[in-house]
Amino acid sequence: MTSHAGLSPFDPPDVEWTPVSPKLARARFIMVAVVGGLPLAGGVVAAALSGLAWLWAVPAVIGLLMLWDGLLIPRQVRAIGYAERADDLLIRKGILFRSLVVVPYGRMQYVDVQAGPLARAVGIASVQLHTASPGTDAVIDGLPPEEATRLRDRLASRGEARLAGL
Template structure:
């Protein structure tokens, strides 16, 4: 059993329960490799400007060290926050719907009834493929209700795509 096969704790955020933790739900967690993917993107997004600010500070004016320090503080905060954000992502398959939850401070629980799904999409960019993860996106009639499960191993993403598609077709056929 790998770490992403373990169920998500009932609530990884300070033991709070309520509308985000329906009783009797065994949450599945995403792969911890999603943390690495997000940190690489953050490192490139903030690391390159930090290096540019440092170069300008050395070559032109030392006041630019303030900008480099500010960006470095944001990067440090993000490095501490991202692993916790990834641990807060979970999904659960029920008989009639799929639950997806995420967030630490601003929590979100998305319930997608199988009968409302139009199609299920699996995506993996170059970094995702290198790290062995994929993203499953569920599309519904309303664009604002599309749900995403990032950081799944490709085998699990494929299994989930096929299972959700079959369940969605079965629910639509029953209407």
């Protein structure tokens, strides 16, 4: 009988994880600043103009949430990784709520590379894998554009090779 003590379902043995770019953290910081900054500024203006002391709780809560996001983002980005194995692609993410997605190459229908304006500005892209089941679509955010292109081409060719072998 083999002992599985100490093994985690999120860290399979003999898997070398490839991390995403730290630039993903910069993009997420910008999003937090934009999404939280406007309500924060509005709350400060409203509290200052109204003269109501309790109204300062609104910008305080928004500021604390932004600070919390700022502390979590670097750890979240470091927790994201992927690994190419012989028959499948592994994608992991999450700190408290961890996730490990296994996508067999033979199940992939197509692979997208995407980059919105913010992603292009900071120099990252995303690779999205589409399978027959919408519940198993997987995304790898925060890849350098060259790596995203390489991964797309490699996954597409591996998927075609697996389909041809069926």
